[in-house]
Amino acid sequence: DGGITQSPKYLFRKEGQNVTLSCEQNLNHDAMYWYRQDPGQGLRLIYYSQIVNDFQKGDIAEGYSVSREKKESFPLTVTSAQKNPTAFYLCASSITSGVEQYFGPGTRLTVT
């Protein structure tokens, strides 16, 4: 089955802990993206990667970090520096940057 997987679906953490969200795709897409969605809001871009070993900050990168060591994988780490980490996190990919994006099912992160 081709697609984008995110795990886990729900994640709970204590304040002050770093947490890593997984995103894997088997679509052979070069570009991958991380978005954050808050209740009643649209999506905001955190980081994106146009190709392996390369990534750029999006609009709200502070408190987050990423890596792109493999084409299939683009993990997102939410660090303790992120002031309001509780949100719904969505990963996406596209054949190349700037064209149609496809989304994973998302991870709901709750930090207390």
Next chain:
Amino acid sequence: GIQVEQSPPDLILQEGANSTLRCNFSDSVNNLQWFHQNPWGQLINLFYIPSGTKQNGRLSATTVATERYSLLYISSSQTTDSGVYFCAVNAGNNRKLIWGLGTSLAVNP
């Protein structure tokens, strides 16, 4: 930067009714996508439509690039059409999608 506005913000329909959702954008775009976010949060691609008209079953979309708007038509709505519909665009050399705030649709049985 480019602005994306969607209307109406909220819509309630009776099952079987038709509706039109609108997306206005403030500058020329390279790409435009319509998505449906279901109640579980999954974003489903509906259309990739920088210009022209496309149809997929009960859904169709039209983008008039010269007038900077796109319309999503839902015919014979069903309760499973409920959720939030988003329009997103990118423009120029910008690789990022710019998102509207969505139209929240509730279809009642």
